[in-house]
Amino acid sequence: MTISNELARPATEADIGCLYELTTMFTPELQVRIEEFETRCRGLLNDPRWFVAVANGPNALSGYVAVQDFGLGLRGSFCVGRIHDLFVIPTARRSGTGRALVESAFAWAKDRPSPMILDWQATPESVLFYESLGFKADYVGDFPECPGFTLDLRQN
Incomplete structure (x- = not known):
């Protein structure tokens, strides 16, 4: 199955240099x-438990998302996944880029062999973005300033 949309597509090894630049801007x-970074990134791109998507901008990549499937636990019939990174360059924000990247991550999670509970934490600046997608922030946890969000795909 191809997971892409107008703005987002799966990352390839040709994107590694631009991904490095984006991660440097992010953190x-x-x-x-x-x-x-190149070694790690190549490993993730070739690991079916990981999904990395990028968004094309006018002159370079404008964002990326990185998602991991931790697999089945001992007691459940579902797996747990995590969005580790979602980053959009400031000039591409409010353009649909973040939404496209998140939707590509959700499509990948829905297509996993086992149903998934996907979770992630948000920076204070990105809480309103996730809330605009219909999610409710969970401020209980280790870092209340960076609330958690969850997409439960067990019933879908």
Whole structure:
């Protein structure tokens, strides 16, 4: 199955350099050396438990999403997934790019072999974005300033 829409598409190894630039903008304080990033990114792109999608901008990539499927637990008939990263460059925000990336992540999660509960945490700046998609922020947790969100796909 092809998971893409007008704005978002699955990332390829050709995108690794641009992904590095985007992650550097997203969290410069957590950045790894480019060589380590390339190795990690290649591993994720080739691992079926991971989904990385990018959004094309006018001159370069304008955003990305990275999602992981942790698989089935010992007691349940569903798996747990996590959106680790969703980042859109400031000039592409409010253009539908974030929505397209999230929708591509949701489509991937829905297509997994087992039903999934997908969760993620939001930065304070992105809470309104997720709420505009119909999600309710959960402020209980380790980082109340970065609330959690959940998409339960067990019934879909």
